[in-house]
Amino acid sequence: MSKTPTAVPVGAIPTPLYERMEAISTTKSWANWAGYISPLVLDTVEFEYFAIRNQSTLFDISPMHKYRISGPDALKVLNRLVTRDVAKLRDGRVGYALWCDEEGMVIDDGTIFRYTETDFLLCCQETMYSWLLDSAWGFEADIIDESHTIAGVSLQGPTTFSLLKEAGLGAVEDMKPFDLREVEPGLWVSRTGFTGDLGYELWTAWDDIAALWDRLWAAGGNWGLRAIGAEALNMVRIEAGFIAAGVDFQPVHTAMRLHRGRSPLELGFEKLVHFEKGHFNGRRALLQQREDGMKHHLVKIDIGGFKPADGSLIYHRKKKEVGHVTSGVWSPTMKQNIALAEFKAPYGKAIQDDLWVEIYVNEEGQWDKRIVPLTVVDKPFFQNARSRATPPKSF
Amino acid sequence: MGQHDTYDAIIAGAGHNGLTTACYLAKAGLKVLIVEKNDWIGGASVSRSLHDGWTYSNCSYVCSLLRREIVRDLELPRFGLQVIPYEGGASFTPDGDYFAYYSDHDALRREMFRHSPADVDAYERFSQTVIRQCRFIRPFLLRNAPDPSSLRPRDLNELLFLLKKAHGLGAKELGETLRFWTMSIGDFLDEHFENDLIKAHIAGAGIIGTGLGVYSPGTAYVLLHHYMGDVDGAIGAWGFARGGMGAIANALGACFEEAGGTIVTGSGVDQFLVKDGKTVGVALENGDTYQAPIVASNMDVKRTFLNHTETKHLPEDFTRAVKRFKIRGSSGKLNIALDSLPEFPAAPKGSPFLRGDMHCSQSLNELERAYDDWKEGHWSKDPYFDMLIPSQIDPTLAPPGKHMMTVFVQYAPYDLEVNGVRSGENWNDETRKAFADCVFDKIEVAMPDIRKHVLHAEIRTPWDIEKEVGLTEGNIFQGELTFDQLLFNRPVPGYAQYRTPIDGMYLVGSSAHPGGGVMAAPGANAAREILRNIGKGDLMPKHAA
Numbered sequence: 001m002s003k004t005p006t007a008v009p010v011g012a013i014p015t016p017l018y019e020r021m022e023a024i025s026t027t028k029s030w031a032n033w034a035g036y037i038s039p040l041v042l043d044t045v046e047f048e049y050f051a052i053r054n055q056s057t058l059f060d061i062s063p064m065h066k067y068r069i070s071g072p073d074a075l076k077v078l079n080r081l082v083t084r085d086v087a088k089l090r091d092g093r094v095g096y097a098l099w100c101d102e103e104g105m106v107i108d109d110g111t112i113f114r115y116t117e118t119d120f121l122l123c124c125q126e127t128m129y130s131w132l133l134d135s136a137w138g139f140e141a142d143i144i145d146e147s148h149t150i151a152g153v154s155l156q157g158p159t160t161f162s163l164l165k166e167a168g169l170g171a172v173e174d175m176k177p178f179d180l181r182e183v184e185p186g187l188w189v190s191r192t193g194f195t196g197d198l199g200y201e202l203w204t205a206w207d208d209i210a211a212l213w214d215r216l217w218a219a220g221g222n223w224g225l226r227a228i229g230a231e232a233l234n235m236v237r238i239e240a241g242f243i244a245a246g247v248d249f250q251p252v253h254t255a256m257r258l259h260r261g262r263s264p265l266e267l268g269f270e271k272l273v274h275f276e277k278g279h280f281n282g283r284r285a286l287l288q289q290r291e292d293g294m295k296h297h298l299v300k301i302d303i304g305g306f307k308p309a310d311g312s313l314i315y316h317r318k319k320k321e322v323g324h325v326t327s328g329v330w331s332p333t334m335k336q337n338i339a340l341a342e343f344k345a346p347y348g349k350a351i352q353d354d355l356w357v358e359i360y361v362n363e364e365g366q367w368d369k370r371i372v373p374l375t376v377v378d379k380p381f382f383q384n385a386r387s388r389a390t391p392p393k394s395f
Numbered sequence: 396m397g398q399h400d401t402y403d404a405i406i407a408g409a410g411h412n413g414l415t416t417a418c419y420l421a422k423a424g425l426k427v428l429i430v431e432k433n434d435w436i437g438g439a440s441v442s443r444s445l446h447d448g449w450t451y452s453n454c455s456y457v458c459s460l461l462r463r464e465i466v467r468d469l470e471l472p473r474f475g476l477q478v479i480p481y482e483g484g485a486s487f488t489p490d491g492d493y494f495a496y497y498s499d500h501d502a503l504r505r506e507m508f509r510h511s512p513a514d515v516d517a518y519e520r521f522s523q524t525v526i527r528q529c530r531f532i533r534p535f536l537l538r539n540a541p542d543p544s545s546l547r548p549r550d551l552n553e554l555l556f557l558l559k560k561a562h563g564l565g566a567k568e569l570g571e572t573l574r575f576w577t578m579s580i581g582d583f584l585d586e587h588f589e590n591d592l593i594k595a596h597i598a599g600a601g602i603i604g605t606g607l608g609v610y611s612p613g614t615a616y617v618l619l620h621h622y623m624g625d626v627d628g629a630i631g632a633w634g635f636a637r638g639g640m641g642a643i644a645n646a647l648g649a650c651f652e653e654a655g656g657t658i659v660t661g662s663g664v665d666q667f668l669v670k671d672g673k674t675v676g677v678a679l680e681n682g683d684t685y686q687a688p689i690v691a692s693n694m695d696v697k698r699t700f701l702n703h704t705e706t707k708h709l710p711e712d713f714t715r716a717v718k719r720f721k722i723r724g725s726s727g728k729l730n731i732a733l734d735s736l737p738e739f740p741a742a743p744k745g746s747p748f749l750r751g752d753m754h755c756s757q758s759l760n761e762l763e764r765a766y767d768d769w770k771e772g773h774w775s776k777d778p779y780f781d782m783l784i785p786s787q788i789d790p791t792l793a794p795p796g797k798h799m800m801t802v803f804v805q806y807a808p809y810d811l812e813v814n815g816v817r818s819g820e821n822w823n824d825e826t827r828k829a830f831a832d833c834v835f836d837k838i839e840v841a842m843p844d845i846r847k848h849v850l851h852a853e854i855r856t857p858w859d860i861e862k863e864v865g866l867t868e869g870n871i872f873q874g875e876l877t878f879d880q881l882l883f884n885r886p887v888p889g890y891a892q893y894r895t896p897i898d899g900m901y902l903v904g905s906s907a908h909p910g911g912g913v914m915a916a917p918g919a920n921a922a923r924e925i926l927r928n929i930g931k932g933d934l935m936p937k938h939a940a
Contacts (some may be wrong), residue, residue, distance in 0.1 A: 026499065044498070046629070050479050054637060055790060159790050166795075222795040224788065305938075306463070306628055332627040333477060335466040395790040 012037045015062040016151055016210045021227055031230060036063040039229035048232035052195055052332050053108060055224025058161045058216060059233055062151035062209060067132055070119045071141035078112060078120055081135045081281060083264050085274040089114045094178045094190045098272060100266045100282030104289055105252040105261025108245055111192060113180050125245045151209035155216060156199030159223040161392035167219035172200060173391045194233060196240025196382050198392050238327050241300050241380035243267060248298060248326040248340050263289055266296045297348040303337040303357050304372035306330060312359045314341060318371060322347040331381055338381045352376045404689035405677055407664040413693030414647035414780040415918030416903040418469050421654035423926055423934035430677060432663025437646050439864050440913050442641025444870025446851035447750040450792045450798050452639040452732040453853060454864060456801040459624030459633040462537060468691035468936045469650045476646035480634035480787055486596040487597035487841035493741045494592045495748040513589035521587045527574055529623040529630050531560060532813040536916045540882040540891045540908040570710040576616050576878055581609040581759045588622055591758035598759055599781055602805060606723030607761050608766030615875040620876050635785045643913060667900060669708040674899040689899050689925060694865060695873035696906040697722055713896050716887035722882060724809035724857025724869030725769060729802040730832055732851040736798055737842040748808055753782045755840040765806055772812025774830045778837060779805045804834050809857040809868040819858040827854045872911025873904050882908060893921040
């Protein structure tokens with residue numbers, strides 16, 4: 001018997017929502033996200049951005065990797081995997097988490113959905129299947145890759161609650177930030193997102209997501225619903241102070257060069273490293289780092305002037321190079337020139353004065369250099385009470 | 396008996412400029428009081444609910460000029476200000492067509508081609524000229540206009556800055572600049588474009604707020620004044636303040652109060668108090684008096700000095716100049732609550748340009764005729780209007796599925812002519828309704844069934860605007876934006892730079908450089924001048940490049 005292999009597709013392939021997005025895309029600007037066709041911009045970055053901060057937006061998050069971790073030891077597996085204490089996460093809650101290799105370097109970050117003590121979903125950027133299998137050694141737990149069976153959309157913006165109500169999903173009314181609930185059979189909603197604004201993520205079976213999209217779309221008319229791409233989303237996530245894998249840190253498993261890894265402490269997540277919970281991957285190394293001090297600091301900065309500083313180098317006293325901007329954007333909502341930046345310790349933390357960003361600007365074929373001051377900021381740039389209000393406001 | 400408190404500075408009028416000055420002074424540590432005649436703050440930057448469930452931006456209605464340096468200095472987003480841009484616009488025709496001013500560049504080119512192939516490239520050159528002029532003028536907005544007769548180092552520096560910028564243009568461009576600053580928008584557009592509808596669409600920005608026609612010299616600059624703003628650096632873009640224009644005043648008010656300032660509403664200034672040529676405070680209409688060595692008026696220059704300051708304190712030439720200062724009301728407004736979005740038979744449903752500024756003017760000649768009516772003391776029989784339905788973008792303005800429409804109308808006279816008598820008193824319910832009917836008739840060009848959607852309409856004439864807001868003759872810019880009243884001539888020659896003949900008294904509203912629009916630049920510049928004069932200039936924030 002000779003086998004007839006099925007040839008795998010070459011290049012990016014559509015998600016179940018591609019047809020919807022293709023029909024409304026005026027820019028035809030697509031990216032490859034984990035092998036899927038994902039929009040960078042559907043219409044204009046500007047109006048997509050403002051829809052997130054003013055109305056409602058839909059973004060296809062189906063390409064996210066999703067792993068089901070279930071069984072009697074599921075909690076133990078997760079607690080061994082990530083740095084935070086998952087035992088403190090209640091049923092029906094979602095938690096942001098990072099996980100490390102044995103050297104304490106971050107492999108990826110993501111969200112843990114806790115259905116019950118024996119049933120979790122881990123949602124992240126990178127493929128993580130074999131690492132999860134390794135983490136589950138010796139435990140009684142099953143790891144199932146649901147990346148291609150569960151699809152999701154992110155519904156974000158100040159009118160999203162009103163929109164859900166109009167779509168017949170008003171049951172989310174009493175859901176607090178990070179709550180998770182099955183609002184209809186097979187339809188899970190979490191009050192989560194990557195925007196720092198009011199918003200929800202809706203999860204359902206791969207084959208049902210297009211119908212869900214249509215249902216939300218039909219309810220969106222009065223609420224200014226727009227589909228958006230990754231560029232607008234990137235602006236709001238910087239405003240919210242969220243880090244992006246591969247941008248603000250390099251997932252250590254995919255970095256080819258040595259010393260590209262960063263620890264959760266260096267990325268500013270001390271509060272999500274729970275040493276007291278017992279052993280977890282990287283614990284020893286992180287304890288050591290806490291003792292010896294960090295090599296880097298990732299911090300939020302507010303930069304003078306108006307020119308976005310993405311990729312710029314940072315100097316102390318305008319002379320010594322001490323860091324660089326990892327994500328920078330002009331914030332149209334806050335009217336600030338904001339960024340995330342990585343410093344060589346102790347700059348950015350113990351030394352915050354006399355720091356300067358060197359920004360290159362191309363003004364129609366003529367390059368110009370701007371040296372502008374920066375201020376280290378400890379809170380998210382964008383904070384708005386509407387993102388936390390429960391029940392949510394109507395706009 | 397009334398209040399007799401003493402402050403470091405008093406601001407008369409809680410318009411957006413007065414609030415801006417007040418914020419900077421309070422943040423510099425001064426004890427500041429704002430007095431406001433209305434029960435609410437904002438002046439012409441105001442949101443009001445006049446029909447249950449609806450919010451109207453019932454004076455100014457869109458935002459572009461508000462300097463982002465100021466928004467940033469005062470952290471206005473933290474106090475709730477969110478500016479949302481809108482896209483494009485359109486002009487509708489009686490035969491069922493339209494010209495759509497798409498924000499998408501490719502679509503705009505195609506649309507222009509549909510109407511007039513030659514105008515496609517003409518538009519590129521037009522844009523280049525306008526943008527270059529904008530780039531030239533923008534750096535002056537947050538600087539003092541130099542006093543060319545002064546030998547103070549600061550004035551010489553400012554003058555040098557102006558000369559350098561002008562010199563940098565080169566002979567040809569400088570010549571074009573001078574033409575641009577003095578010519579009419581009609582002539583300028585005739586030089587570039589062929590198509591009447593396209594010209595009419597663009598010309599609106601040259602006349603909004605002025606008592607001038609499209610062929611009056613100086614209107615090209617007025618267009619520039621409407622183009623030189625930006626939303627996040629996109630020059631010429633316009634947006635809405637979420638929650639209406641009052642959101643700007645409210646954010647400024649919250650910033651001011653956080654900085655320790657006090658606002659007293661409900662009684663306006665009766666007299667600016669002067670002793671030995673120095674300002675000493677204000678007396679309010681309710682009898683209260685407040686003392687301060689610094690008093691800044693957010694009222695226009697005419698109202699400040701002709702109505703509320705004793706003339707004996709002012710030099711004769713100054714009073715004469717203030718009297719001749721041109722400040723003519725020319726615009727009215729309809730604020731309308733709609734039960735649903737009206738039909739636009741010409742436009743595909745959901746077209747993006749319906750969310751922008753809409754017009755029904757067909758040609759420059761029609762616009763010029765509209766001006767002729769106004770000169771005679773009538774509202775235009777065939778009016779120009781700038782019409783938007785911001786509730787399509789801002790969800791806070793109307794209940795779901797319902798809408799708020801703002802219609803800025805030109806021309807409407809301040810002193811309406813009836814039976815040979817010109818007087819503001821001629822504006823009454825009957826004439827207001829006739830004026831509104833005339834506007835609705837023309838709106839029907841775009842939306843034939845508009846009338847049956849109207850739940851409530853507020854009709855505002857220049858007379859009403861003067862009565863409520865306090866702007867003399869209802870002029871929205873606190874004085875014409877013509878070259879004779881700009882830069883070091885604004886408001887009057889010899890008294891630019893926010894100073895007045897009275898020691899310690901300043902002018903911080905749009906009567907001062909760089910003029911009208913919800914820009915806040917006069918207010919910020921005035922604050923810098925005041926702080927400098929009391930030796931606290933270093934407390935004014937400086938802006939990085």
